Amino acid sequence: MIGRTRWAIPEGYIPETSHGPPEMDSHETVCMLNATDTAAHVGVRVYFEDREPVGPYEVTVPAERTSHVQFNEFEDPEIPRGVAFASVIEADRPVVCQHTRLDSRQAENALLSTVAYPGDS
Template identity: 45%
Template sequence: MYQALGEKHWIIPDGFIPPDSSGNLTSHESVCVLNTSSEEAMLLFTVFFEDREPLENMMFVVPARRTKHIRTSALHKGGTGIPVGVPYAIEVRSDIPVVVQYSRLDSTQAENALMSTMAFPIK
């Protein structure tokens, strides 16, 4: 039996999918989740915006002892997703402890920028 490491509640306050891309790479963001446990992790995402109601209860499963990279462009509720070029924030809840990291690839210019940071754990 493998132990679940991390926390059950995470916040990513700075989301922004760059609206433009150049070259072969598409600008995007990902929520990277590591599940070290012997059981699968059930995740619920809520996306908050500055000027509209949140997108709530978007579910993802991370299998036992696996990692999953979830592109924020894949977060949809009732056919509504996160628009590009719009600031947002993400709340991630899990039924077991997991580790959450956030990455953004900005390819708006030829010199690509990759930003990655740990999400903020709520204890």
């Protein structure tokens, strides 16, 4: 079996501005791989420096599939732009998580990607 049920992304930030067409909007993404034969039910909780946490935002990753979820798309409440945050991802079955940021504040875009920190599980 591959993956863990708990992951942490200690660094998050959605830039306030973007440069270029809509598909180049600055964003934060968590990519989740579910290599099991059953759908994974995932909760994403978001933490801030100076306010209470929000979430968990609920996501389902179908069996033997991947899901790319942008933090920009979380609603009720929305994740604010221009504010540092961190997140903890908890799933009911093992998944693999990767963190990606597209920063398009300038015409010369920057892309950062890293595997999230796997928690004990």
